[in-house]
Structures are given as structure tokens and as C-alpha cells.
Amino acid sequence: MPILEKVLAPHGGSESLCPLHQGLPKLPVPPLQQTLATYLRSMRHLVPEEQFHRSQAIVQRFGAPGGLGETLQQKLLERQEKTDNWVSEYWLNDMYLNNRLALPVNSSPAVIFARQTFQDTSDQLRSSVDCATGQLSGQPLCMKQYHGLFSSYRLPGHTQDTLVAQKSVVMPEPEHVIVACCNQFFVLDVVINFRRLSEGDLVTQLRKIVKMASNEDERLPPIGLLTSDGRSEWAEARTALMKDSTNRDSLDMIERCICLVCLDAPSGGDLSDAHRALQLLHGGGCSQNGANRWYDKSLQFVVGRDGTCGVVCEHSPFDGIVLVQCTEHLLKHMTKSSKKLVREDSVSELPAPRRLRWKCSPEIQGHLASSAEKLQRIVKNLDFTVYRFASYGKTFIKKQKCSPDAFIQVALQLAFYRQHGRLVPTYESASIRRFQEGRVDNIRSATPEALTFVRAMTDHKAAVPASEKAQLLRAAICAQTEYTVMAITGMAIDNHLLALRELARDLCTELPEMFTDETYLTSNRFVLSTSQVPTTMEMFCCYGPVVPNGYGACYNPQPESILFCISSFHSCKETSSLGFAEAVGASLADLRALCSLPQPTDCKPLLTEGKATGPSQGYQS
Numbered sequence: 001m002p003i004l005e006k007v008l009a010p011h012g013g014s015e016s017l018c019p020l021h022q023g024l025p026k027l028p029v030p031p032l033q034q035t036l037a038t039y040l041r042s043m044r045h046l047v048p049e050e051q052f053h054r055s056q057a058i059v060q061r062f063g064a065p066g067g068l069g070e071t072l073q074q075k076l077l078e079r080q081e082k083t084d085n086w087v088s089e090y091w092l093n094d095m096y097l098n099n100r101l102a103l104p105v106n107s108s109p110a111v112i113f114a115r116q117t118f119q120d121t122s123d124q125l126r127s128s129v130d131c132a133t134g135q136l137s138g139q140p141l142c143m144k145q146y147h148g149l150f151s152s153y154r155l156p157g158h159t160q161d162t163l164v165a166q167k168s169v170v171m172p173e174p175e176h177v178i179v180a181c182c183n184q185f186f187v188l189d190v191v192i193n194f195r196r197l198s199e200g201d202l203v204t205q206l207r208k209i210v211k212m213a214s215n216e217d218e219r220l221p222p223i224g225l226l227t228s229d230g231r232s233e234w235a236e237a238r239t240a241l242m243k244d245s246t247n248r249d250s251l252d253m254i255e256r257c258i259c260l261v262c263l264d265a266p267s268g269g270d271l272s273d274a275h276r277a278l279q280l281l282h283g284g285g286c287s288q289n290g291a292n293r294w295y296d297k298s299l300q301f302v303v304g305r306d307g308t309c310g311v312v313c314e315h316s317p318f319d320g321i322v323l324v325q326c327t328e329h330l331l332k333h334m335t336k337s338s339k340k341l342v343r344e345d346s347v348s349e350l351p352a353p354r355r356l357r358w359k360c361s362p363e364i365q366g367h368l369a370s371s372a373e374k375l376q377r378i379v380k381n382l383d384f385t386v387y388r389f390a391s392y393g394k395t396f397i398k399k400q401k402c403s404p405d406a407f408i409q410v411a412l413q414l415a416f417y418r419q420h421g422r423l424v425p426t427y428e429s430a431s432i433r434r435f436q437e438g439r440v441d442n443i444r445s446a447t448p449e450a451l452t453f454v455r456a457m458t459d460h461k462a463a464v465p466a467s468e469k470a471q472l473l474r475a476a477i478c479a480q481t482e483y484t485v486m487a488i489t490g491m492a493i494d495n496h497l498l499a500l501r502e503l504a505r506d507l508c509t510e511l512p513e514m515f516t517d518e519t520y521l522t523s524n525r526f527v528l529s530t531s532q533v534p535t536t537m538e539m540f541c542c543y544g545p546v547v548p549n550g551y552g553a554c555y556n557p558q559p560e561s562i563l564f565c566i567s568s569f570h571s572c573k574e575t576s577s578l579g580f581a582e583a584v585g586a587s588l589a590d591l592r593a594l595c596s597l598p599q600p601t602d603c604k605p606l607l608t609e610g611k612a613t614g615p616s617q618g619y620q621s
């Protein structure tokens with residue numbers, strides 16, 4: 001039985017959609033010494049030796065008996081008692097709400113559907129209706145858990161954003177969708193006089209919206225652009241908007257909607273996977289569909305006239321796996337309903353959807369010009385490629401008795417080393433949804449074992465025999481698998497160190513040296529930001545890098561192929577998305593060649609039965 005399955009077995013397998021919280025254990029607090037030892041072990045080979053020795057001494061002081069570390073750990077254990085999840089709030093703020101960067105590319109991932117073929121606008125509108133109604137149909141999934149998808153709104157703040165959840169018992173559930181068309185926003189009620197509109201009615205209403213939006217005399221400024229700006233800039237612009245009651249009403253309608261449906265104009269590109277992904281990631285800037293968005297809303301369904309379709313997501317209320325499950329549910333609905341003929345009501349009595357109005361002071365015009373310019377910079381700076389490795393996929397890797405995820409992670413490390421001659425702090429998201437309110441922790445994939453392996457693969461002078469390389473590959477995969485198990489069982493170090501740091505902020509007059517140390521800061525700059533987002537239908541997920549000199553690497557392993565979406569910034573002279581993608585392909589080919597050698601040893605799980613072991617090495621050694 002594979003290692004991960006063994007660990008997951010007590011909870012009935014991976015990723016089942018159980019009701020939120022019910023019967024789930026609380027996230028454990030890892031032992032302090034274990035975290036400190038793992039931290040040092042995962043950084044030793046990534047920073048200069050002298051720096052490491054200084055950091056080691058700092059960690060020793062922090063973790064000494066009766067020292068600050070133990071005090072903070074005690075506070076954390078008390079916090080664990082009092083809260084459903086000791087890290088949720090700290091994590092949400094650190095990962096998202098405190099981040100001041102613009103949402104497109106830097107934060108909001110996108111899901112891209114297979115290219116659609118729309119013969120005419122009617123086809124496009126019918127597809128949009130499927131997007132709107134797909135989410136309202138049936139309840140095969142845990143709707144409680146999915147509540148956040150449709151009821152959240154990320155409100156910009158001057159120093160910190162707020163995730164607003166519409167849980168009010170006073171306010172009714174939202175019953176309208178906002179439709180964006182030609183950078184205008186319209187309120188599409190899906191319930192009128194207590195009756196849910198039929199699909200035919202909705203198409204009729206959308207047709208009215210398209211007509212209203214195309215009237216150039218009525219066009220209002222592209223206010224959605226403001227939401228693509230840095231969060232503090234948008235907060236400032238929003239304060240200016242809020243001075244006017246018309247704007248307040250429009251903002252209120254958008255902030256309380258179920259979701260957005262963006263009817264995009266043709267983008268004029270080649271409609272390749274990469275081109276469609278860019279339309280979802282940043283809309284191609286203001287000359288294309290970049291202003292036909294409202295980035296604060298959790299879900300924006302894009303239905304482009306040219307067949308570019310997908311979802312843009314504000315990431316803070318949910319993680320990628322929930323998003324993909326929701327999207328697959330929607331796509332199944334769309335496939336089923338595309339076979340149905342939607343009858344439009346040609347003499348609809350329904351009131352026309354309302355266009356949202358904006359009063360734009362010169363101050364707001366100024367903000368708009370600045371937001372437009374910044375979005376243009378984001379568009380120009382993104383270096384993005386979609387790469388399908390078609391030689392093999394999960395089936396082959398499983399036959400090697402390896403975890404496909406760990407195998408791919410080692411290939412990514414090899415590719416990075418080949419391109420850049422070093423390894424870097426790497427983030428791989430690991431789901432901790434087996435725990436109450438669990439989101440993710442980090443698998444630090446740049447393990448010492450990975451470094452030993454990639455060095456052996458690239459050091460041509462040393463001429464390491466192939467059989468030894470094969471053994472080192474196994475060791476790297478085992479180490480990766482061990483870290484994965486540690487992470488998904490709540491024993492990884494990133495959430496733990498984050499919580500200790502945040503508790504120290506409350507307790508100490510200044511941040512302890514443990515958290516200002518260069519090694520700690522380096523450990524949190526994820527030059528390689530990776531995530532497995534598998535899909536069972538024809539679609540894929542992508543996102544941008546998280547640091548200026550980094551890569552975003554989102555991969556989707558399929559039985560016979562692996563799809564990679566690689567992103568980086570043109571402004572960084574060291575990185576190249578295409579170069580990295582090609583290096584990943586070459587690495588995967590090399591790994592297969594090593595697998596074809598006779599295996600002297602088996603990849604032994606480095607675990608005791610069903611439980612992650614602590615690190616073998618103490619930090620004081």
C-alpha cells in the first residue's frame with residue numbers, strides 16, 4: 001500500500017468532501033525541537049556556510065530550555081485549546097490579507113477550460129447562463145464547505161484587507177449575479193418575485209445586457225480596473241468612490257453578489273492554451289479584457305466570445321482543490337445542459353437588468369489612469385508558458401513504485417539546478433484539510449537529498465555511475481515523500497514557525513532574532529512556488545510567481561502525460577519560463593532513463609506504520 005494511502009487510511013482516503021469540521025481532529029502543534037531541527041536541516045544547504053552557523057546559534061538560543069521558544073510554544077498550545085485551528089487567522093493574514101501586491105498574476109489563480117466554439121453571441125450567452133446556474137444546481141458536494149466560494153468578498157484595506165463573509169442572519173442570501181460586459185457592470189437578478197429565472201429567461205436578460213453595453217453613448221469609465229491595482233492603492237481609490245452615494249450603491253451590489261460572469265470580447269490572439277490562460281490571469285490589459293473584471297470577488301466566470309472560458313479566483317477564501325472540484329461540477333452541468341435547447345422568451349416581461357452607475361471625480365480619474373498603467377506593466381512583465389510533457393505520466397511513475405508527486409518534485413529540482421546552478425527555498429502546497437479549518441502547509445521540496453541527487457546528475461567531472469544516480473534518485477524521492485507525509489499530517493514547519501512569530505509579536509517588544517535572521521527571511525522567499533492541481537476533465541490551473549526572481553510551477557499529472565504551467569517575470573534576467581519548462585522535460589526524460597536500470601534497493605518508506613517520524617538529526621548536532 002503506498003505511503004500516503006497508509007497515512008490517510010484512518011480517515012477513509014484522501015480528499016473526501018466531508019461536512020466542514022464534523023468529526024475532524026484539531027490541527028496538532030508539532031514539538032518545538034522537531035520543528036527547529038527540520039528548519040535547520042531544510043536550510044543548511046541553501047545558504048552560505050557561515051551564515052548557517054550564525055543561524056544555528058540563533059536557533060539554539062531560541063530553543064534552549066526555559067528560553068523564548070518554549071514560552072511561545074506554551075502560548076501556542078493554549079491557543080490550540082481555545083481555537084478551532086491555531087494557525088488559520090495568522091495564515092490568512094500572512095498569505096493573503098497583508099499582501100499589498102495587485103491580485104492579478106500575483107495572487108489570483110485561474111482555471112482554464114477547454115476552448116469552446118461559439119457560432120454566435122447566443123451560444124456565448126447560453127454558456128454564460130450555464131455558468132450562473134451550474135453553481136445553483138443540485139447539491140452533490142458539501143455546500144457548507146463551499147459556502148465561502150460564493151459568499152466571500154475581499155475588501156481592500158490601507159494596510160490589511162478584510163475577508164468579508166456574508167453570514168448575516170439579517171441580510172437575505174444574495175440573489176443576483178454581476179455581469180461584466182464592455183467594462184460595464186450589470187445586476188442580473190436570478191430570482192424575481194420569489195421565482196428562480198429559467199435558463200431561457202436568463203439568456204433573454206443577458207441579451208438585454210449585451211445590447212445596453214454596446215451602446216457607446218451610455219458607457220461609463222472602466223471602474224473594475226481599480227480592483228487590479230495594488231491593494232493599498234485600491235483601498236485609497238475606494239475611499240474616494242465611497243464619498244458618493246451612487247458609487248456606494250454600486251459597490252454594495254458588487255460586494256454582495258453571488259459571483260461575476262464576465263462576457264469577454266474576442267482577444268485577437270492565437271487562442272492557444274497559453275494565450276487563453278493569460279486572458280484569465282490578467283485579461284490582456286485594458287486594451288483587451290483586463291477591465292472587464294472585479295478582482296475582489298471570489299469567483300469570476302469568464303465566457304469569451306472567442307471561446308476563451310474559465311474562472312478567475314480570489315484565493316483567500318478557499319484552496320485550489322476545492323476550486324477545481326467546484327469547477328468540475330460546473331463543467332459537468334454545462335456539458336449536460338449544452339445538449340438541451342434553451343427556449344428564449346422573445347416577449348419577456350421581466351424588468352431589464354440594471355447598469356451600475358459611477359460618479360467619477362477627477363481624483364478617481366487619476367486613480368483609473370494609474371491603475372491602467374500598472375495593469376499594463378503586469379501584462380508586459382509576465383513570462384508564461386504551458387508545457388505538456390507527453391512521454392509518460394502517473395501510470396509509469398506508479399509502476400516504478402514511486403509517488404508521482406514526489407517524482408515530479410524531484411524533476412523540478414533537477415530542472416532548476418540545471419538552469420541556475422543552485423537549489424532555492426521551494427514551496428509545495430500540501431493540503432491539511434483533514435483537520436478542522438485546515439487549509440495548507442508547505443512541503444519544502446529542496447531537500448538535502450534532492451541536492452545530492454542533482455549534483456550527481458550534473459557533475460560531469462565526477463562521472464557518478466548511473467546505478468548510483470538511480471539510488472540517489474530513490475533517496476531524493478523517499479525524502480520528498482517523507483516530508484509530504486509530515487506536512488499532510490500537520491507536522492510541517494512553516495505554519496508552526498509562522499504562529500510562533502505572530503505570538504512573539506504580541507509578547508515581545510521587538511521581533512526576536514530568530515525571525516529577523518537572514519536565513520529565516522530567505523527561507524520565506526519562495527523562488528520556486530509549486531502546486532499540484534490535478535483535474536479529471538479537460539481544463540488546467542495556473543498562477544504567477546510569488547517573488548520577483550521566481551517561478552510559479554503548477555502541474556497537473558495525468559495518467560499518460562503531465563501538464564506544466566510555468567510563470568516568471570521578464571524583469572528578472574535570470575529566469576525564463578520556456579527555458580525552465582524545457583529543462584523540466586529534459587529532467588523527466590533523464591529520470592525515466594534512470595528508472596530503466598535494474599534497481600539494487602527498493603524505495604523504503606522512511607516512516608513507522610501510518611505515522612510520520614520526527615527528523616533523525618537534532619539541531620544541536
Ligand code: COA
Nearest residue numbers: 002004319320321398401402403404405429430431531532
Ligand atoms: N507506488 C505506487 N503508487 C503510488 C506510490 C508508490 N510508492 N505512492 C503514491 N502512489 C499513488 C497513490 O496511491 C495515488 O494513486 P491514485 O492516482 O489512484 O489516487 C497516486 O499515486 C498519486 O499519489 P501521490 O502523487 O503520491 O500524491 P497525491 O496525489 O496524494 O498528492 C499532494 C500529494 C501533496 C499534492 C497532496 O497530498 C495534496 O496535499 N494536494 C493538495 C495540493 C493543493 O493544495 N493544491 C492547491 C494549492 S492552491
